Amino acid sequence: NAGVTQTPKFQVLKTGQSMTLQCAQDMNHNSMYWYRQDPGMGLRLIYYSASEGTTDKGEVPNGYNVSRLNKREFSLRLESAAPSQTSVYFCASGALGEQYFGPGTRLTVT
Amino acid sequence: GENVEQHPSTLSVQEGDSAVIKCTYSDSASNYFPWYKQELGKRPQLIIDIRSNVGEKKDQRIAVTLNKTAKHFSLHITETQPEDSAVYFCAASRNSGYSTLTFGKGTMLLVSP
Numbered sequence: 024n025a026g027v028t029q030t031p032k033f034q035v036l037k038t039g040q041s042m043t044l045q046c047a048q049d050m051n052h053n054s055m056y057w058y059r060q061d062p063g064m065g066l067r068l069i070y071y072s073a074s075e076g077t078t079d080k081g082e083v084p085n086g087y088n089v090s091r092l093n094k095r096e097f098s099l100r101l102e103s104a105a106p107s108q109t110s111v112y113f114c115a116s117g118a119l120g121e122q123y124f125g126p127g128t129r130l131t132v133t
Numbered sequence: 134g135e136n137v138e139q140h141p142s143t144l145s146v147q148e149g150d151s152a153v154i155k156c157t158y159s160d161s162a163s164n165y166f167p168w169y170k171q172e173l174g175k176r177p178q179l180i181i182d183i184r185s186n187v188g189e190k191k192d193q194r195i196a197v198t199l200n201k202t203a204k205h206f207s208l209h210i211t212e213t214q215p216e217d218s219a220v221y222f223c224a225a226s227r228n229s230g231y232s233t234l235t236f237g238k239g240t241m242l243l244v245s246p
Binding site for chain 2: 056063064065066067068071081113117120121122123124125126127
């Protein structure tokens with residue numbers, strides 16, 4: 024089992040460009056999550072999907088959209104990237120409270 | 134919403150010593166408390182967790198204690214080794230279904246040989 028996978032690993036965008044971060048899990052989990060990690064700020068929840076067909080905002084949703092494509096896949100879209108969105112993005116999936124993280128995407132917006 | 138405070142932000146110990154990291158939470162309805170270890174450039178990994186129906190849980194050299202009355206929980210690492218060096222995050226959540234976790238800001242643990 025691959026667990027939780029994310030693509031791409033690294034990305035550089037110019038201000039105003041758009042992109043989609045992809046996440047997939049093969050653990051048959053109902054719930055999936057997107058976090059951002061900034062130095063000294065811990066992990067902050069952007070959006071989550073409790074089950075296929077549902078999505079909800081987390082702590083820092085502004086500037087992002089998500090799509091729960093099916094049970095396995097949960098994507099995060101930046102419509103118009105800003106330098107404040109420079110961060111490391113982690114996807115996670117989980118069941119019974121436990122969450123398992125993907126390897127992360129390091130995004131730089133110039 | 135939930136607020137999780139974590140202390141200390143950095144902790145330096147000698148190999149073989151014990152290390153303790155403490156977290157407090159604000160939501161008395163929280164009932165699940167995991168700990169994650171994140172090595173430099175890697176993903177956070179779940180190392181141990183505790184649910185509110187127990188006060189302590191051990192797994193080899195690591196243990197977690199929970200005091201629901203005081204709303205705090207702690208991670209204890211005994212006989213520390215250099216490979217324990219990492220950032221440790223505590224978290225709390227209200228339920229065990231699709232629960233959203235609220236994380237502390239992390240503790241950087243450095244174990245010197």
